[in-house]
Amino acid sequence: xxxxxxxxxxxxxxxxxxxxxxxxxxxxxxxxxxxxxxxxxxxxxxxxxxxxxxxxxxxxxxxxxxxxxxxxxxxxxxxxxxxxxxxxxxxxxxxxxxxxxxxxxxxxxxxxxxxxxxxxxxxxxxxxxxxxxxxxxxxxxxxxxxxxxxxxxxxxxxxxxxxxxxxxxxxx
Numbered sequence: 001x002x003x004x005x006x007x008x009x010x011x012x013x014x015x016x017x018x019x020x021x022x023x024x025x026x027x028x029x030x031x032x033x034x035x036x037x038x039x040x041x042x043x044x045x046x047x048x049x050x051x052x053x054x055x056x057x058x059x060x061x062x063x064x065x066x067x068x069x070x071x072x073x074x075x076x077x078x079x080x081x082x083x084x085x086x087x088x089x090x091x092x093x094x095x096x097x098x099x100x101x102x103x104x105x106x107x108x109x110x111x112x113x114x115x116x117x118x119x120x121x122x123x124x125x126x127x128x129x130x131x132x133x134x135x136x137x138x139x140x141x142x143x144x145x146x147x148x149x150x151x152x153x154x155x156x157x158x159x160x161x162x163x164x165x166x167x168x169x170x171x172x
Contacts, residue, residue: 062095
């Protein structure tokens with residue numbers, strides 16, 4: 001009797017004798033494969049605003065970025081805007097050079113043909129255009145991308161309020 005439980009062929013013959021030939025299965029039923037495990041959802045890190053506020057303070061200090069962006073430039077001439085933007089550009093570049101090491105994500109020249117193999121770092125390469133199918137993908141490098149390889153922001157005092165990007169000035 002227990003042989004029926006372990007032997008599908010014997011169980012089918014037994015069912016045929018008991019129920020007649022109409023119920024005899026022609027082949028054992030295959031179990032469907034278990035579903036692929038779904039990846040765990042990514043947990044998002046809570047970013048501290050201090051570093052972003054510190055960067056804003058540096059860009060304001062060295063490039064007057066907030067003053068420039070906050071200014072209504074409609075009444076200024078193109079020459080005046082160009083002169084001001086040159087100073088802002090120089091100051092922003094100085095802040096970036098002083099506090100960050102920035103390198104290209106891809107070493108190839110822009111415009112060159114590249115192939116992205118399966119497993120490529122999708123966080124470092126954004127596919128554009130007609131993206132269909134699976135890697136390998138071959139396309140033209142339209143931008144090399146940028147990656148920060150080192151950050152050198154000044155340390156903040158424990159009681160420092162990073163929300164004050166630039167203190168108000170009072171001339172006496």
